[in-house]
Amino acid sequence: MIEVVNVWKVYRVGKVEYPALRGVTMSVEKGEFLCIVGPSGSGKSSLINILGAMDRPTKGEVIFEKVPLSKLSDDKLAELRNRRMGFVFQTINLLNHLTVLENVELPMMVLGIPPKKRRERAIEVLSRFLPESTFYKKPLEISGGEQQRVAIARALANNPDVILADEPTGNLDSANAQQVAKIFRELRDEGRTIIMVTHNLELTNYADRVVRLRDGQIVEVVKK
Numbered sequence: 001m002i003e004v005v006n007v008w009k010v011y012r013v014g015k016v017e018y019p020a021l022r023g024v025t026m027s028v029e030k031g032e033f034l035c036i037v038g039p040s041g042s043g044k045s046s047l048i049n050i051l052g053a054m055d056r057p058t059k060g061e062v063i064f065e066k067v068p069l070s071k072l073s074d075d076k077l078a079e080l081r082n083r084r085m086g087f088v089f090q091t092i093n094l095l096n097h098l099t100v101l102e103n104v105e106l107p108m109m110v111l112g113i114p115p116k117k118r119r120e121r122a123i124e125v126l127s128r129f130l131p132e133s134t135f136y137k138k139p140l141e142i143s144g145g146e147q148q149r150v151a152i153a154r155a156l157a158n159n160p161d162v163i164l165a166d167e168p169t170g171n172l173d174s175a176n177a178q179q180v181a182k183i184f185r186e187l188r189d190e191g192r193t194i195i196m197v198t199h200n201l202e203l204t205n206y207a208d209r210v211v212r213l214r215d216g217q218i219v220e221v222v223k224k
């Protein structure tokens, strides 16, 4: 589904260059749950951002369903992202002045979905993960684990084919972390493609494949 071919990512700070990815070649199969692991600074975030079309490589190509992303304008790339991908982050970044429901509706507003439909869809996805009593609360009135499940519902709002999560359990206790991994496994069972960066090796048991990075290169691929 996604192919990465000899991808380099070089950050420039003044005159200094930091090569965060150094010739990464890999592919993500449709419907698989892929974990990316590796020490801090090994390039995990750089790679997942490129896989999710949030960033472009310095060198090399990313191919999404046979389309080379270098051929797409920034607008087309944003459209691909909004329609096909859902993102979950370590810093949960819900908007605190909006209710839980309104947070889940936001990505649908971006696509111009009418209010009634937005509300119905938000209730439908949230109901999978949270009790109705949380829907009209503000994010800070619910627990961290509940907030991350709201963020997963938000990522699902536009019914994406690919879910990308960068250390989504980094701020959670182990019970909530397991729950998040279980949810991703369920989403994979319904045919979605899951890409998750994690430090928590226990969670890699939920994945189909684990890619290990070190110093911007893939050093190991393990099939589960």
Ligand code: ADP
Pocket: 011, 012, 013, 018, 019, 020, 038, 039, 040, 041, 042, 043, 044, 045, 046, 047
């Ligand atoms: P990880 O997610 O595995 O910790 P990152 O992809 O965030 O790794 O970073 C890989 C390397 O690139 C690190 O050395 C980091 O300091 C550097 N880096 C990441 N983002 C930037 C940036 N915006 N500017 C400069 N260097 C960066």
Ligand code: MG
Pocket: 044, 045, 046
């Ligand atoms: Mg990172």
